[in-house]
Amino acid sequence: LSLTFCALEEIPEVRPGDSLGTMLVEASPHPLSSEHVVVVCHKVVSKAEGRLRRLDSVSPGEQALELARAYEKDPRMVEVVLSETQTLLRQQRGVLICETVHGLVCANAGVDASNTGSGEEVVLLPSDPDASARRLRHEMCMAGASPPGPGVIVSDSFGRPWRVGQTDVAIGAAGIRVLDDWRGRRDSFGRELQATQIASADSIAAASDLARRKDGRRPAVCVSGAEHLVTMANGPGAKALQRARDEDLFR
Amino acid sequence: LSLTFCALEEIPEVRPGDSLGTMLVEASPHPLSSEHVVVVCHKVVSKAEGRLRRLDSVSPGEQALELARAYEKDPRMVEVVLSETQTLLRQQRGVLICETVHGLVCANAGVDASNTGSGEEVVLLPSDPDASARRLRHEMCMAGASPPGPGVIVSDSFGRPWRVGQTDVAIGAAGIRVLDDWRGRRDSFGRELQATQIASADSIAAASDLARRKDGRRPAVCVSGAEHLVTMANGPGAKALQRARDEDLFR
Numbered sequence: 001l002s003l004t005f006c007a008l009e010e011i012p013e014v015r016p017g018d019s020l021g022t023m024l025v026e027a028s029p030h031p032l033s034s035e036h037v038v039v040v041c042h043k044v045v046s047k048a049e050g051r052l053r054r055l056d057s058v059s060p061g062e063q064a065l066e067l068a069r070a071y072e073k074d075p076r077m078v079e080v081v082l083s084e085t086q087t088l089l090r091q092q093r094g095v096l097i098c099e100t101v102h103g104l105v106c107a108n109a110g111v112d113a114s115n116t117g118s119g120e121e122v123v124l125l126p127s128d129p130d131a132s133a134r135r136l137r138h139e140m141c142m143a144g145a146s147p148p149g150p151g152v153i154v155s156d157s158f159g160r161p162w163r164v165g166q167t168d169v170a171i172g173a174a175g176i177r178v179l180d181d182w183r184g185r186r187d188s189f190g191r192e193l194q195a196t197q198i199a200s201a202d203s204i205a206a207a208s209d210l211a212r213r214k215d216g217r218r219p220a221v222c223v224s225g226a227e228h229l230v231t232m233a234n235g236p237g238a239k240a241l242q243r244a245r246d247e248d249l250f251r
Numbered sequence: 252l253s254l255t256f257c258a259l260e261e262i263p264e265v266r267p268g269d270s271l272g273t274m275l276v277e278a279s280p281h282p283l284s285s286e287h288v289v290v291v292c293h294k295v296v297s298k299a300e301g302r303l304r305r306l307d308s309v310s311p312g313e314q315a316l317e318l319a320r321a322y323e324k325d326p327r328m329v330e331v332v333l334s335e336t337q338t339l340l341r342q343q344r345g346v347l348i349c350e351t352v353h354g355l356v357c358a359n360a361g362v363d364a365s366n367t368g369s370g371e372e373v374v375l376l377p378s379d380p381d382a383s384a385r386r387l388r389h390e391m392c393m394a395g396a397s398p399p400g401p402g403v404i405v406s407d408s409f410g411r412p413w414r415v416g417q418t419d420v421a422i423g424a425a426g427i428r429v430l431d432d433w434r435g436r437r438d439s440f441g442r443e444l445q446a447t448q449i450a451s452a453d454s455i456a457a458a459s460d461l462a463r464r465k466d467g468r469r470p471a472v473c474v475s476g477a478e479h480l481v482t483m484a485n486g487p488g489a490k491a492l493q494r495a496r497d498e499d500l501f502r
Contacts, residue, residue: 001258002470003462005476090500097500105413157447161412161501162356164494165430165450167457169414179416180461196408199416200461206418207458210431210451210477211254218252226461227257243415249341249348250412250501 003225005211007218008038016050021139024220033142035227037151037176039208041219043112043123045132045154045172051124053080067091077111080122084109089251099251100125104171104243106158129154129172130237137174137234150222151230152174153238155205159249168209170201173238177229178202200229231232254476256462259289259470267301268320272390273407275471280325286478288427294374296383296423298407302375304331318342326363335360340502341398350502351376354493355422356407358412369389376484380405380423381488388425388485401473402481404489406456412501420461421452424489428480429453450492451480 008027014020024040025032032038060068060075063215064082068075071094081096082088089105090097098109102125106213110125126132133152155170159165170178178201185196208221245251259278265271275291276283283289288473297303311326315333319326322345332338332347340356341348353376361376375385384403392400405423410416421429429452436447448484459472496502 001464003256003458005254005458092500095500157449160450162494162499163420163450163453164492165448165453167418167454168449197416198408198460199411199414199418200413202416203418203457203461204452207254207256209449210454211252219448241415243413248314248413249343 001225003207005098005207006222006224006241007211008220008222009163010217011044011219014044014047016048016052018048019143020044020048020138021136022143024136025140025143025145027220028123028222030149031135032145032222034146034148034175034230035224036225037153037198037204037223037230038136038140039153039168039205039223040136041157041212042110042125042129042132042154042156042192044219045126045129045136046123049126049132051126053122053124055080055120055122061068061170067096071096077113081109081111081159084111084124092208102127102129102171103239104158105251106156110156110171125156126154126172130174130239131172133174133237148175148232151226153201153208155208157209161246162219167202170205170238174234175231176201176226176235177231178236178238178241200226201238202228202241215237252476254458254474256458257473257475257487259435259471259473261468262470264479265298265475267299267303269299270394271295271299272387272389273394275387276391276394276396276472279473279499282395282397283398283401283473284397285401285426285481285483286475286482288404288474288477289391290404290419290453290456290472290474292463293361293376293380293383293405293407293422295470296377296380296387297374300377300383302377304373304375306331306371306373312461318347322347322428328364330363331375332360332412335362335375335453353378353380353422354490355409356502357407361407361422376407377405377423381425381490384425384488385485390437397451398425399483402477404452404456404459406459408460418453419456421456421489421492423487424452427486429451429481429487429491430490431480451477452489453492455480 058076060079064079085098182196309327311330315330368443408417434446
């Protein structure tokens with residue numbers, strides 16, 4: 001039982017329209033296949049998909065102006081955040097905790113200003129991160145990965161209630177069992193394990209972040225040893241990791 | 252940049268008073284040193300420390316009886332959970348979300364009935380998981396690991412708000428930087444990274460869980476490639492990962 005996380009090589013600056021899957025295949029020192037899981041930082045995915053917004057093109061509305069005033073933020077940035085937000089869960093001390101249009105819960109609806117090249121340009125989350133993961137898997141196969149291709153995870157760094165610091169989670173996925181269900185299996189004493197559903201894709205995303213550098217030049221990690229989680233079909237994706245609102249005790 | 256997670260060999264059933272650190276050194280196929288981080292499932296730590304409770308010795312109080320009635324639970328189990336609880340944050344659909352006496356937020360105050368050998372015996376969290384991690388590090392050095400010894404993480408599986416499934420987190424730590432602080436460093440465009448504190452110990456704990464089997468026979472994982480996080484001093488431990496109550500937007 002052994003898992004290895006290895007950062008792929010540096011890739012060139014990603015521009016809208018680039019085939020990121022091809023770039024990842026080229027950045028891998030070995031052929032990619034269903035023996036691997038490739039974890040990609042969402043930011044390069046968003047860039048390839050043109051999910052960028054120039055702040056000078058944004059006209060903040062009333063709510064954005066008000067929030068920006070209260071928390072000393074750029075009202076244009078707040079406007080972009082609100083445009084990606086379904087429900088604003090908390091607003092305190094300059095932090096906006098949002099349920100995004102995708103159903104993800106995170107700070108600033110995942111809108112990010114770092115690693116963009118210009119302070120005037122911000123990066124949004126992919127509009128459908130599971131579709132992004134499927135597309136990446138397809139592009140990788142087109143570029144030479146053995147079909148059905150590696151499992152693919154699109155990741156982002158999220159804060160957590162109760163705990164300090166961020167961990168990466170899977171916001172998009174294709175070809176990987178995002179939940180590993182141990183319910184019904186037995187422990188070493190033969191007793192049935194209870195309530196054990198492991199968020200395997202989140203765990204893989206978290207550790208991948210440790211194998212990357214934060215400066216953005218090596219945005220992808222290849223995981224070996226997790227082939228038991230890779231599936232032929234693309235599957236339900238990371239959506240399956242989102243807890244339904246009415247099953248959530250903290251919303 | 253590469254991280255490897257490798258399960259240590261099977262260890263014998265752990266009993267109160269056992270030197271778990273010695274057992275881990277013996278279960279490692281290679282000498283352990285500060286080039287490694289050893290992640291240990293809390294359950295064996297608790298067993299070595301005698302943190303077990305026989306349910307037939309427990310007399311449930313009024314609150315336990317009431318909660319047990321409402322949620323069809325064993326009142327003795329609920330009594331043990333309450334004895335480990337500082338604040339009951341949520342009680343719904345049979346789930347008790349507790350802030351434990353340690354300040355951890357988790358279901359059932361971490362009290363667990365699986366992998367104990369008897370349904371009448373439950374396992375509590377170690378009373379001071381950071382002290383447990385320090386003790387393990389010391390025991391490993393006594394048993395032959397090169398001083399100052401590997402970084403040590405004591406882990407448990409926690410649920411999360413908003414997301415389905417559990418991930419392992421670091422409830423105790425020694426000799427490891429549990430937070431990797433990237434604030435002030437610069438991205439690939441030279442702009443300062445904001446709000447980037449990586450919960451490295453939680454990320455390592457999460458992936459370690461994927462390298463273990465859930466049946467409890469191989470409760471420890473050796474991580475290579477994370478030596479930059481290992482410290483000479485035991486440090487503040489996993490306590491540093493607990494968000495202060497008044498800085499928490501969801502308590």
